[in-house]
Amino acid sequence: MQVATPSRQSPSLYCFSLACDAGDLSFTTTKEPEIMLNQSQSVVEKEANQAETESAAHQPSLKVVYEAPKSQSFPIHKVYQIFQDYFRPRRKRAFMQLFPEVASGAPVVDIGGTAGWWKEDFPKGVDISIVNIDDDHREEVTHSGFKFYQTDGRRLPFSDKQFYLAFSNSVIEHVGDLHDQRRFAHEAMRCGRKLYLQTPNKWFPVEPHLMTAFIQWLPFKVSRRLLRYFSLWGLVAKPSQQQIDEFLRTTRLLSKRELKHIFPTAQIKEEKFLGMTKSFIVLIR
Incomplete structure (x- = not known):
């Protein structure tokens, strides 16, 4: 802006x-x-x-991010990997059962993703277009055989229903406020005939990016002061106040009620951990 x-x-x-x-x-x-x-x-x-x-x-700055901010590129991701290794294989198997056409080359747009999800377990020849707001992943994406578009997920340059599937994995919580999230949702539903979108649950006790309980429920003025010394990310990564504020301003977790509101025609599935809803899978089939 x-x-x-x-x-x-x-x-x-x-x-x-x-x-x-x-x-x-x-x-x-x-x-x-x-x-x-x-x-x-x-x-x-x-x-x-x-x-x-x-x-x-006084010029306002707003950096919309589709992944955890770059300031989070710290060893804490080794902790994330423990949970990813548990959930991701199950999530991928369920995904392929829901959308087997993807393996046969049905066109997919991945909004805000990287090559990682697609190059590990999917056959060669899949038709994947990856959208990201910055250019950091272009080389990896193109070298993996996929298409790359540097563009804003809230204003996609594609025609209506151009893709068999619009896909997004842990992105919508990073695109801005509720208005921005509505725009993101609208564009995903507009460009894809089907939809698969995963996002963390706001009411799960542990904030998944910070690996800390309850901090996501606190007001901004409170959490910005606590995050440095009372979160696993803050203790391990030692972020600056600017990095803390950047994360808080660009991360907004969603509840099931909000997801139903911005995806009115979708089915909302719950992903459980220890009997609690850890995240949601938004489906249009």
Whole structure:
């Protein structure tokens, strides 16, 4: 997101535009002393530079991420791997039973994913288009034989029902606020004739990215202070306050009620762990 800043123009034009805005359209042919003009130019340039600096300082920044922020690339992922090794094989087997056409080459768009899910267990020749907001995964994706598109998951450049399946794995919780999540959901349903989307459950006691209980239920002002010293991620990764705020602002877990609201025609399946709903699988078949 960018905020427009005043264009740099010559001091004379800048002064003229200010005079016009004030309603002073009078003209004179009297020649002002050169020293006064130079002083006037200097003042205007200082004001213009100050305005530009202030605008840049207050310019809001929003980085939408489709994976855990890069600031989380720390050894804590070894902990994540324990749970992934348990859930992912089961999830993949269930996926292939639901959508066997994918193995035969039915076109799939993976919104916000990487090559990892597809290159490990799926046969060669699958037709996978991977969408991501940044370019970091392009080389891995293309070398794995898949198509790569750098674009925003909330504004996909594809035609309606272009793909057999729209797929997304642990992404929708990273795209922004509820409005952004609705846009993401709409685009996924628009581009795919079928849908498979997985996302963590907001009400599962442990926040899966931070490996810490209950912190996802706290207000932003509280959690940003606690996360550094009262979460596994904070203790292991030692993130800066900026990294903490980045994560909190770009991560919004969803409840089952919210998923039903933004995916009104979908079936919501629950993925259980120790008898509790750990995550949801959103299906349109």
